[in-house]
Amino acid sequence: MESFTEHSKHLKYLYIYQSKLYCHCDNAWLILWAKQQRQTEVIMGPSKETMSCERRT
DSSP states (O other): OHHHHHHGGGOOEEEEESOOOOSOGGGHHHHHHHHHOSSSEEEEESOTTTOOOOOOO
16 A cells, blocks of 8 residues: 555544454554554544454355
């Protein structure tokens, strides 16, 4: 997701509500990116702590 992080340098807020994200290594970059942000406020609903994991094959 290099292009996403490159273009997000001027992003102030990112709201993620009721996403269909599931626990998978391919999605791990998003949580890591969100934790490292200082200029972007990332708001997830439900929070990343309460998101349920679905196994996808």
